[in-house]
Amino acid sequence: MSEQKERVLIIGSGPAGYTAGIYASRANLNPLIYEGNQPGGQLTQTTEIENFPGYPQGIQGPEMMAQLREQAERFGARIVSRVITAVDFSERPFKCTDENDNVILADSVIIATGASAKYLGLPDEEKYMGMGVSACATCDGFFYRKKNVAVVGGGDTACEEALYLAGLARKVYLIVRKDYLRASEVMQKRVRETENITILFNCNTLGLFGEDGVEGAKIVENKGTDREQIFDIDIDGFFLAIGHHPNTEIFRGQIDMDAEGYIIPQAPSTKTNVEGVFAAGDCADPTYRQAISAAGTGCRAALDAERFLMEH
Numbered sequence: 001m002s003e004q005k006e007r008v009l010i011i012g013s014g015p016a017g018y019t020a021g022i023y024a025s026r027a028n029l030n031p032l033i034y035e036g037n038q039p040g041g042q043l044t045q046t047t048e049i050e051n052f053p054g055y056p057q058g059i060q061g062p063e064m065m066a067q068l069r070e071q072a073e074r075f076g077a078r079i080v081s082r083v084i085t086a087v088d089f090s091e092r093p094f095k096c097t098d099e100n101d102n103v104i105l106a107d108s109v110i111i112a113t114g115a116s117a118k119y120l121g122l123p124d125e126e127k128y129m130g131m132g133v134s135a136c137a138t139c140d141g142f143f144y145r146k147k148n149v150a151v152v153g154g155g156d157t158a159c160e161e162a163l164y165l166a167g168l169a170r171k172v173y174l175i176v177r178k179d180y181l182r183a184s185e186v187m188q189k190r191v192r193e194t195e196n197i198t199i200l201f202n203c204n205t206l207g208l209f210g211e212d213g214v215e216g217a218k219i220v221e222n223k224g225t226d227r228e229q230i231f232d233i234d235i236d237g238f239f240l241a242i243g244h245h246p247n248t249e250i251f252r253g254q255i256d257m258d259a260e261g262y263i264i265p266q267a268p269s270t271k272t273n274v275e276g277v278f279a280a281g282d283c284a285d286p287t288y289r290q291a292i293s294a295a296g297t298g299c300r301a302a303l304d305a306e307r308f309l310m311e312h
């Protein structure tokens with residue numbers, strides 16, 4: 001347990017946190033980054049990133065995040081591999097406490113805590129967690145080589161996961177609750193052109209079954225209509241790709257957020273309702289949620305923090 005004084009504390013280490021770190025360190029603010037329990041954030045769980053400017057051939061997510069981290073460190077950002085578990089924004093300096101009860105007294109805070117995968121809320125998801133249920137194909141896909149798997153969702157993440165798994169598994173079911181995919185055209189096309197992906201439109205998962213792990217899923221098609229039918233699919237892996245929720249629980253009651261928990265910044269700045277606290281990246285972005293837009297707000301948050309510190 002210790003107490004330390006900081007000018008800028010950055011909570012989170014995705015593209016937003018690291019970019020804020022690069023800008024704040026280049027402004028001589030000597031930022032401290034708490035990188036949390038998923039250093040590098042969600043992109044460390046993706047495969048190839050093709051749409052981040054500057055990488056014409058694409059780049060692997062973990063590699064890009066390692067480079068961003070290195071870039072932040074190069075200018076003096078200090079990075080701690082721990083989690084901030086409580087904050088008190090009622091007065092300055094802001095009191096932020098980590099998992100080891102160390103206290104950081106920060107003149108300014110940049111929240112860049114990102115978002116985490118959502119689950120359907122089925123009891124079976126918990127029952128088979130780590131035994132066939134996963135929200136990260138790139139982390140766990142390897143275990144399903146030459147097996148059958150299902151991915152739930154119809155967005156870009158689901159398509160990306162399905163394509164990744166199609167390269168490993170024998171067969172991939174994409175379980176989509178509507179009669180269309182929400183993913184971008186390019187991703188939809190790739191999915192449709194991949195032979196071992198079967199799209200189950202208008203389908204929802206009722207439950208999972210299996211002795212020592214997932215062996216199948218019970219699916220309902222056209223639920224609530226006269227064409228409703230229930231059937232089983234044989235799968236060994238069940239992957240969720242139905243979106244994310246913001247990691248903002250510890251700020252609840254202190255920072256203004258919407259009903260889903262996304263921080264509401266005072267656009268066009270990254271200021272929150274608490275003077276000296278700024279928000280960047282997916283934790284404050286229910287709309288775009290891209291690596292590049294997160295990096296952009298990380299830059300803006302660092303500039304906003306710099307201006308705030310100059311004025312105070």
Ligand code: NDP
Binds near residue numbers: 152157176241243
């Ligand atoms: P999205 O919110 O775009 O898609 C979520 C999907 O999950 C939708 O198809 C949704 O269905 C479905 N879904 C949500 N809840 C349930 C449920 N309870 N049961 C069944 N299905 C459900 O999230 P993504 O994570 O796919 O993407 C988030 C953002 O990140 C997007 O802007 C996306 O473009 C971007 N992204 C970009 C990538 C890239 O460019 N390479 C890669 C990955 C993400 P419905 O349509 O019915 O609501």
